[in-house]
Amino acid sequence: MSFADTVVGISWNCRHTWRRASANTLWCLLGCSIGDMGTILFFQFTGIPWPTLAIMVLAIINGLLTSIALETIILSRQMVLNLAFKTAIGMSLISMISMEVSMNFIDYLLTGGARLTLWVLPLMWFAGFITPLPYNYWRLKALGKACH
Numbered sequence: 015m016s017f018a019d020t021v022v023g024i025s026w027n028c029r030h031t032w033r034r035a036s037a038n039t040l041w042c043l044l045g046c047s048i049g050d051m052g053t054i055l056f057f058q059f060t061g062i063p064w065p066t067l068a069i070m071v072l073a074i075i076n077g078l079l080t081s082i083a084l085e086t087i088i089l090s091r092q093m094v095l096n097l098a099f100k101t102a103i104g105m106s107l108i109s110m111i112s113m114e115v116s117m118n119f120i121d122y123l124l125t126g127g128a129r130l131t132l133w134v135l136p137l138m139w140f141a142g143f144i145t146p147l148p149y150n151y152w153r154l155k156a157l158g159k160a161c162h
Contacts, residue, residue: 045081109146
């Protein structure tokens with residue numbers, strides 16, 4: 015079965031899978047937001063004159079690291095720490111990267127830089143949630159794989 019057959023050949027209207035994919039995506043969003051937004055806030059408050067692209071790349075990296083750390087902690091309740099870490103990295107990296115890029119793109123598009131304001135946060139979180147959600151649903155439905 016080809017990749018296209020797998021994507022097309024699943025049911026996209028399973029409420030249970032959408033709920034589980036949404037919960038997994040929210041955990042990932044929490045982890046990504048901590049590192050990402052913490053980094054942007056650090057540069058915003060300190061005024062360190064880094065280029066916007068450099069701040070956003072560092073924010074994405076930190077978001078990935080905090081998301082992996084949070085998912086590792088959550089998974090360590092179900093498995094040994096080493097396996098939890100490997101699972102957190104292997105199962106959700108594509109989801110986290112798409113989440114991070116979409117959040118930072120919205121921030122840049124709406125504020126013109128790496129700046130957090132109260133009005134942009136919900137839009138960033140919405141983009142960060144909705145972008146990887148179909149992929150997370152597909153992983154659950156077609157492959158039976160999830161982060162949690």
